Structures are given as C-alpha cells and as structure tokens.
Amino acid sequence: MDALSRIKQLGMPRRNDELWTFFPIAKIPAPEFPDACTCDEDFSQETDFAALLPIAQNARPMVRDIPDGANEMALIKCNNDFGHTVLNIGKGAKASIEILDNKVLHALDAERFDINVGEGADVEIFFANPANDLPLRFRHFRISQAAKSTVRFSAIERGNGISRVSIDTFLNAEGANFEIRTLNVLSGNAESHHRLHIYHNAPETTSTQLSRNLLDGSSRASYDGSVIVGNGCTKANSSQLVNTILLSEDSSVSVKPVLKIYHDDVECTHGNTVGELDAEQMFYLVSRGIPQETAKKMLISSFAKETFYPLPDSPAKKRLLQNIQ
Incomplete structure (x- = not known):
C-alpha cells in the first residue's frame, strides 16, 4: 500500500490516537492530496500521520550516501512545505548532520528523514x-542502526508556533547506541511535542533520553517516550529523564513514559521532575550581591547548558552551546 492510500485509510489524527495524546489535533489543517503517489514503497504498517504526510504529498526525496570510513559534515534544509531526506551512512563513517529551518511561512510544514546507519558508524x-514564526511543523525521523553504531540526536526548539518531533529508532544489532538530548525554550502560546519509539531489537543495545524544558507564558510541552525491548535482547540498557522548570503559572508539561519489556535481563529506568527555579540557589546568589534578574538568568542558563555538556566535543556541541549563549 502506498503512502497516499495508507494516509487516507488512517484519516486525520483523532483525540483517542495514542500517537497524538497531547497534541492539539484540532489545529491541524486538512491537507489537499495529489491524485496519485509517485513512491511505490509499501507503507501498510505505518501508523503515524506525520510520517506519511511528506510521502503522500510526493515530496521529492533528497538522497545522500556517505561512503564507508568517510568523515563528513552536512547541512540539510527543506525549501518546500513538504520534504523527504534519505541518508545512507556507511560502515565506520563519521557524520555531523545539521538540520536548518525552512523559514517560508506555510500553514503546515512536514519533513521526513530516513536515516540508515552502518556498522560502527558515529553520527x-x-x-x-x-526562534521562528512557523505556525505548525512536523518532523519525523526513522533511524535504523547496525552493530556498534552510535547516533547522538540533539535539538533546541524555540518559536511562536506548534511543533511535533516524532522518532522511530531501531537498534538492530549488538552494540548499537542511541542518545537523544532536547531542550525546549518556550514562551507565549508556543507548543513543542515529542513522540519517541525506541526498539531494542538485539542484545547489549543502549538508549539514553534526556529532555529539558524552560516554559514561560502559556507555553506547553509534552514528551511521549516508549522503549520496546524484544525477547532475547539480554543486557539491553535504557534510561529516560525529563526535567522541567515552569517560569509562569500558566505554562504546563505532560510526560508519558512507556516501557514494554519482553526479556528479564535488562536495565530500564525513567524519571520526571517539574518545578520552579531553586529558591535556595537564588538566595545564595542574591545574598552575594548578584541582582535578582541576573541570578535568574544564570540559573536558567546553567540548567540549559547542562543538557549538552556530556556530548563529546564536536560541531553539534559547539553549535548548541552557542545557541544557548
């Protein structure tokens, strides 16, 4: 079944759809579809509307192959309202991929990224x-990892609209490692929603999730993270932590951790904290002559930077920390 047939079969997201639990689905405009789909790939098992939308809209795929053992940096930018990128990263390759925004205003932007990571690759x-004024943006990532590969996914999101990042990661061979670190800095009526499915399909695979939120005004954030450990996947290790600082009474966060474990020799954890700026730390700084507003900015900056400090020195870490500055 092609993407167009499948998305019409699914219909628009509904309130009882678990993939869209926290998302304001009433704000999704009903798209107009082409008469036929140019991609003949089978999407009969796909269940996420956002993952299908760019394909159903006949977004022309941009394919990039990174050879075995290569060391490359790349910038990816979608110039249309619908985009489809395919990255094939070779065995033992090292790649740094930065995704840029399309700043042309559309009622809805939707991008899909299919990323195939070879054995021993580091990505x-x-x-x-x-910050941008895009009213509504979807980004969907489908990441497949071979043995002993590492993928580090990092993002800072800010803006005035509504965004949704969905990720399906498949750790398909022993030693595969996936790490995600995200920071939402939101104000006004902005919203950011994350939905993850991480599939541990082999023994001794590792995944790490850290999401942090700084929410002001009437902003909203959500984190819907599922970890699925398959039968026989011994010594799989997964952790998930969501930290949120609410800077106003009207801001809010929703978190839904899901663990589906079909093997007993694994280690999987999850945690969630929500609060205000630490009053004792504020008192400590102010009592030493630091103006209150400056002290507040120092604590916020420290909270944000700690999200990315554990990353190895790389273009991603440098860019993320510069953005926080």
Whole structure:
C-alpha cells in the first residue's frame, strides 16, 4: 500500500490516537492530496500521520550516501512545505548532520528523514535554529542502526508556533547506541511535542533520553517516550529523564513514559521532575550581591547548558552551546 492510500485509510489524527495524546489535533489543517503517489514503497504498517504526510504529498526525496570510513559534515534544509531526506551512512563513517529551518511561512510544514546507519558508524544529528514564526511543523525521523553504531540526536526548539518531533529508532544489532538530548525554550502560546519509539531489537543495545524544558507564558510541552525491548535482547540498557522548570503559572508539561519489556535481563529506568527555579540557589546568589534578574538568568542558563555538556566535543556541541549563549 502506498503512502497516499495508507494516509487516507488512517484519516486525520483523532483525540483517542495514542500517537497524538497531547497534541492539539484540532489545529491541524486538512491537507489537499495529489491524485496519485509517485513512491511505490509499501507503507501498510505505518501508523503515524506525520510520517506519511511528506510521502503522500510526493515530496521529492533528497538522497545522500556517505561512503564507508568517510568523515563528513552536512547541512540539510527543506525549501518546500513538504520534504523527504534519505541518508545512507556507511560502515565506520563519521557524520555531523545539521538540520536548518525552512523559514517560508506555510500553514503546515512536514519533513521526513530516513536515516540508515552502518556498522560502527558515529553520527550526530542536530538542530538549534533561531526562534521562528512557523505556525505548525512536523518532523519525523526513522533511524535504523547496525552493530556498534552510535547516533547522538540533539535539538533546541524555540518559536511562536506548534511543533511535533516524532522518532522511530531501531537498534538492530549488538552494540548499537542511541542518545537523544532536547531542550525546549518556550514562551507565549508556543507548543513543542515529542513522540519517541525506541526498539531494542538485539542484545547489549543502549538508549539514553534526556529532555529539558524552560516554559514561560502559556507555553506547553509534552514528551511521549516508549522503549520496546524484544525477547532475547539480554543486557539491553535504557534510561529516560525529563526535567522541567515552569517560569509562569500558566505554562504546563505532560510526560508519558512507556516501557514494554519482553526479556528479564535488562536495565530500564525513567524519571520526571517539574518545578520552579531553586529558591535556595537564588538566595545564595542574591545574598552575594548578584541582582535578582541576573541570578535568574544564570540559573536558567546553567540548567540549559547542562543538557549538552556530556556530548563529546564536536560541531553539534559547539553549535548548541552557542545557541544557548
């Protein structure tokens, strides 16, 4: 079944759809579809509307192959309202991929990224764009990893609209490692929603999730993270942590961790904290002569930077920390 047939079969997201639990689905405009789909790939098992939308709209795929053992940096930018990028990263390659925003205003922007990571490859994927006025944006990532590969996914999101990042990661061979670090800096009526499915399909695979939120005004954030550990996947290790600082009474966050574990020799954890700026730390700084507003900015900056400090020195880490500055 092609993407167009499948998305019409699914219909628009509904309130009872688990993939869209926290998203304001009433704000999704009903798209107009072409008469036929130019991609003949089978999407009969796909269940996410956002993953299908660019394909159903006949977004012309941009394919990039990074050879075995290569060391490359790349910038990716979609110039249309619908985009489809395919990255094939070779065995033992090192790649740094930065995703730039399309700043042309559309009622709805939707991008899909299919990323195939070869054995022993080391890949960083990141975006840290300035605040934008895009009203509604979807980004969907489908990441497949071979043995002993590492993918580090990092993002800072800010803006005035509504965004949704969905990720399906498949750790398909022993030693595959996936790490995601995200920071939402939101104000006004902005919203940011993350939905993850991480599939541990082999023994001794590792995934790490850290999401942090700084929410002001009436902004909203959500994090819907599922980890699925398959039968026989011994010594799989997964952790998830969401930290949120609410800077106003009207801001809010929703978190839904899901663990589906079909093997007993694994280690999987999750945690969630929500609060205000630490009053004791504020008192400590102010009591030493630091103006209150400056002290507040120092604590916020420290909270944000700690999201990315554990990353190895790389273009991604440098760019992310510069963005926070």
